[in-house]
Amino acid sequence: MAWTTNLSTSKLAQIHAQNVLMTFQKSTLFSVEQLHFKQGDVIYLQGDNGSGKSTLMKILAGLITPTEGTVYGQGFTPKSWWQTDSLLGKAVYLHQHPYLFEGSVKYNLTYALNQLKLTASERSSRIKQAINMAQLNDLLGHHASDLSGGERQRLAIARAWIMQPKLLMLDEPISNMDKHSQRLVLAMINQLKQDGTGLLISSHQTCGLTALCQQHWHIKQKTIHTSMHVPAAEAVHQPNTTELHYGTTN
């Protein structure tokens, strides 16, 4: 991976989970000894419905606390002494049904950019690129709540791309999407991969999207198996070449 060669591993933004146990109502969902998720990683998170994929992502994002174990970040800019240096916000979690702000598509794309120190031209070029990638040109003035599911997902990923997170977790990002939206989302995720963003992508089955991944985490029998071998999309069905590049249909 050329992108990581200039940076020592310890300087990369990363999340570590150790001896994690997650239970709901005294019933074990999963346990895992060690997990490491860092910049440059592109990980396919597999698991049946209800196996705990979303729960794991929320734990790594600091949105929920595991029943037992430790989860911590490393390589992130330290917060000032008056701010809490919690896990929250270190790895960004993109929900299956993403939360959008009240307001237009354009407002949603530009709102968070005020937090970044960008010149006016950098800002405008990033916004233009995101709009083009997600093909949102004709929707900029629309209210976000009027968008279809696929358009909402495209907007949410474009918004995340604009913010350049170091670690991004995408929960079933192409489920229930038509081929056109799948192609666009796949291209955006590929761009994030080229930018060196650490990506954890959940899907209950292999597809063109999971073919982008270089590592495999599988929640099976209440534990998480990690491997550098990503199962081929052919393991599920025989996709044609276009599907492998741009995603499968539902």
Ligand SMILES: Nc1ncnc2c1ncn2[C@@H]1O[C@H](COP(=O)(O)OP(=O)(O)OP(=O)(O)O)[C@@H](O)[C@H]1O
């Ligand atoms: N807050 C909660 N309280 C009780 N049970 C919960 C809670 N959150 C999740 N669960 C349960 O934990 C299990 C795993 O849920 P989770 O959403 O993480 O699975 P998933 O693998 O992402 O599923 P899917 O593929 O269907 O999206 C489910 O049985 C769910 O009902």
